[in-house]
Amino acid sequence: MSGLVFCSILLLITAWSIGKLLEIFWWKPRKIQKLFLDQGIGGPPYKPFIGSIGELAKIYTKARTAQSLPQTSETNLLSNTLPLAFPHLPIWREKYGSVYLYWYGRQPRLSISDPELIKGLTSAPRKYYQSIQHPLIYNLIGKSVLAAGGEPWNNQRKLLNPFFLVESLKNLPNLVVDTVDEKIETWKSLMKSNELEVDACKEFENITQDIIVQIMLGNDAKKGLQIAHLQSEQTAIASKLVKIFYIPGTKFIPIPLYRRSKRLRREVEMKFHGIIERRLQNVNQQENDWLSLMLSSGNMTKHQIIDECCAMFIAGSESTNILLAWTCVHLGINKMWQDKARDEIFEVLHKENRPLVEILSRLKIVTMIINETLRLCPAVPFIMKHAQEDIKLGELTIPSGIDIEVPIISVHHEKTIWGENASQFDPSRFSEGISKASKHPMAFMPFMNGPRICLGMNFAMIEAKVTLAMILQNFDISISPKYKHVPVGGLTLKQGSGAPVIFRKI
Numbered sequence: 305m306s307g308l309v310f311c312s313i314l315l316l317i318t319a320w321s322i323g324k325l326l327e328i329f330w331w332k333p334r335k336i337q338k339l340f341l342d343q344g345i346g347g348p349p350y351k352p353f354i355g356s357i358g359e360l361a362k363i364y365t366k367a368r369t370a371q372s373l374p375q376t377s378e379t380n381l382l383s384n385t386l387p388l389a390f391p392h393l394p395i396w397r398e399k400y401g402s403v404y405l406y407w408y409g410r411q412p413r414l415s416i417s418d419p420e421l422i423k424g425l426t427s428a429p430r431k432y433y434q435s436i437q438h439p440l441i442y443n444l445i446g447k448s449v450l451a452a453g454g455e456p457w458n459n460q461r462k463l464l465n466p467f468f469l470v471e472s473l474k475n476l477p478n479l480v481v482d483t484v485d486e487k488i489e490t491w492k493s494l495m496k497s498n499e500l501e502v503d504a505c506k507e508f509e510n511i512t513q514d515i516i517v518q519i520m521l522g523n524d525a526k527k528g529l530q531i532a533h534l535q536s537e538q539t540a541i542a543s544k545l546v547k548i549f550y551i552p553g554t555k556f557i558p559i560p561l562y563r564r565s566k567r568l569r570r571e572v573e574m575k576f577h578g579i580i581e582r583r584l585q586n587v588n589q590q591e592n593d594w595l596s597l598m599l600s601s602g603n604m605t606k607h608q609i610i611d612e613c614c615a616m617f618i619a620g621s622e623s624t625n626i627l628l629a630w631t632c633v634h635l636g637i638n639k640m641w642q643d644k645a646r647d648e649i650f651e652v653l654h655k656e657n658r659p660l661v662e663i664l665s666r667l668k669i670v671t672m673i674i675n676e677t678l679r680l681c682p683a684v685p686f687i688m689k690h691a692q693e694d695i696k697l698g699e700l701t702i703p704s705g706i707d708i709e710v711p712i713i714s715v716h717h718e719k720t721i722w723g724e725n726a727s728q729f730d731p732s733r734f735s736e737g738i739s740k741a742s743k744h745p746m747a748f749m750p751f752m753n754g755p756r757i758c759l760g761m762n763f764a765m766i767e768a769k770v771t772l773a774m775i776l777q778n779f780d781i782s783i784s785p786k787y788k789h790v791p792v793g794g795l796t797l798k799q800g801s802g803a804p805v806i807f808r809k810i
């Protein structure tokens with residue numbers, strides 16, 4: 305008798321488990337898919353457990369085979385950035401349109417590259433959680449403003465806003481000039497026959513890290529640089545891991561990358577704790593950096609400060625570094641635009657060695673070149689949101705629980721928005737300003753738009769303009785014959801084989 309009861313219970317548990325599995329992996333995804341199909345939204349089909357990952361893998365394998373073909377070094381070399389970095393984007397866009405649903409495992413993702421819908425999405429930020437959902441991203445940026453959502457995001461943004469006002473950034477150009485000056489002297493001392501080949505990625509990484517650690521940690525900048533290096537390694541790990549869809553619980557499996565990521569986080573926290581403790585013990589020692597401002601605000605816990613610093617180290621150096629490296633590569637190929645920019649720089653800065661904020665606004669061609677680089681190679685190629693509640697976007701209803709991605713790079717390369725030459729480097733499209741550069745006034749979105757627009761946009765533009773102006777004042781830039789166009793998409797859009805360029809003294 306008791307055997308029969310046991311068997312019945314076992315049968316019930318098995319039936320319940322099978323039912324639950326069917327619900328999670330079959331019925332629920334089908335329901336979501338139907339909900340979108342009824343609204344006219346298609347996408348690659350859902351496959352139990354793997355979602356659209358199999359489809360993605362096929363597209364990427366095919367693209368990788370094509371990449372191994374020899375490259376030609378002509379002006380068109382950079383025109384295939386989008387299909388090289390994200391081969392699935394042009395294929396799915398062509399097949400399913402500007403809005404489609406795909407599956408990261410069993411997690412539904414709505415991809416939106418229609419500027420009008422993106423406008424609606426970015427203007428209602430509190431409805432969304434900034435979903436960088438992979439738990440290991442936590443090791444990189446903690447619960448900082450970059451990761452937060454809802455009310456906590458609102459409060460954090462308010463606390464950080466004052467650091468980024470134009471008034472607060474007025475000394476930034478001087479700091480950039482000092483840092484870049486030193487670099488230029490080093491390059492000149494290493495030159496043979498007045499020329500030097502450098503990897504622009506590495507050089508600009510050094511420059512942008514130097515600048516952000518000085519701004520954030522002032523006299524502790526040297527210790528800050530050690531943290532910046534640890535954070536760079538952490539970013540590389542995170543970039544690899546976000547491509548793998550996360551299976552809950554796997555963070556506890558001792559995979560070497562996970563372990564390294566945890567260790568890096570601990571080390572970074574310890575170093576920040578050390579700096580903060582020393583600051584708290586020497587309150588009379590006046591410091592004028594962001595860490596001091598955060599400590600004296602009285603509104604942030606030590607943990608919060610560390611998270612914001614971690615995020616700022618990454619946001620404040622990685623993207624601007626990438627922007628500068630891509631700009632050098634584009635100018636190294638497009639000599640006409642390089643000459644135009646240099647002529648403008650000499651005209652505007654003819655007496656001033658130290659470009660001030662007011663002067664920077666007169667560098668129109670340099671700004672057009674930077675914008676065009678950000679369009680073709682947006683340092684942040686994607687953003688991701690997570691619907692925390694049902695959302696209405698125009699005619700579209702998005703149920704809560706859906707991830708929403710904005711493939712910035714896809715919008716930036718769309719021919720129906722930018723014209724037939726969308727994949728070509730042509731800064732003149734920005735000659736009448738950003739809103740007139742394309743068919744949609746808000747299609748240019750390297751820093752995104754709305755209340756959640758990049759906090760460091762002005763910071764990045766000042767840093768990029770001053771650095772570029774100083775380099776063009778001193779050197780002619782050519783692309784090295786060693787250059788290989790291998791754009792790699794992840795959290796950022798990097799040069800997979802570095803950015804070897806040649807600086808020649810002028």
Ligand code: HEM
Pocket residue numbers: 426434449450451461616619620621623624627682683684687750751752753755756757758759760761763764
């Ligand atoms: C070329 C350089 C840069 C690019 C392309 C860039 C791009 C972006 C993008 C696309 C976002 C996401 C906005 C969203 O989620 O809607 C963002 C957010 C952010 N960026 Fe930047 N960024 C750059 C430089 C910087 C710099 C230099 C800093 C700081 C010094 C910075 C600090 C931040 C912060 C704190 C956020 C979070 C804002 C929020 O969620 O409210 N960024 N950035």
